[in-house]
Amino acid sequence: MVAEFLPPSRESGKAIILCDGLPSMPHKKTLVNVLAGRGFWVFHLRYRGTWESGGEFLRKSPAKDVIDAVAFLKKGRITDLYNGKIMRFRPKQIFVFGSSFGGATAICASVDKRIDAVVAISPVADFCEIRGQDPRWLKEFVRVAFWGAYRSSALGWRKLISGTLMNPQAIIHKLDKNKIFIIHSIDDEIVRYGPVKRFARMLGCRLWSLKTQGHMSLNEISRQKRLWREIAVFLRR
DSSP states (O other): OOEEEEOOSSOOSEEEEEEOOSSOOOOOHHHHHHHHHTTEEEEEEOOTTBTTOOSOBTSSOHHHHHHHHHHHHHTTEEEOTTTOOEEEOOOSEEEEEEETHHHHHHHHHTTSTTOOEEEEESOOSOGGGGGGGOHHHHHHHHHHHTTTTBOBOHHHHHHHHTTSSSOGGGGGGGOOGGGEEEEEETTOSSSOHHHHHHHHHHHTOEEEEESSOOSOOTTHHHHOHHHHHHHHHHHHO
């Protein structure tokens, strides 16, 4: 499993793991630089079976990929594959940021006690709720438009859409409401607002509802200062 990473401009003992949506291009250079400039070690994860990472996508929960990355960071030894340089870093706090599919991944990964907080932007709260949007279209689109970038079996897709692989709603009783901050727009046409609002209400976590932002990506954090202000307040708590 491969992750793109950047050390901070000033040491804070804090790390952020970024979780992409599905599908998405692994291009977060501006966001990575912005977060590193704010004192965070930033790790842009490639799920197993996607892009540069080996394995089979959706064979196991992508949340497990995040948890494995957390376990690796706790060892305190990071190798830069480009120059072989070994860096020492043992994080005091680990945060996970995700959007859309990555938001669901981040929420599910939050059951690990080593993760201190999660920020989920436009997350899928219940994969069973998107059945009406014909997941077969998404599967075929990913296969054709992102050929080779997402390497999954038909079984993996079925497990995801049925809610048995990785589903925030299914594990809501295991989640810590104080660790999760959800940001979602009411006019989101990709991941509907209603199920997310219902999930947040059942869990009791913080939900910041926007009106006209549509389906947001993680890159909005670097584009909109007000998003970072709210996130920073949440992380300090």
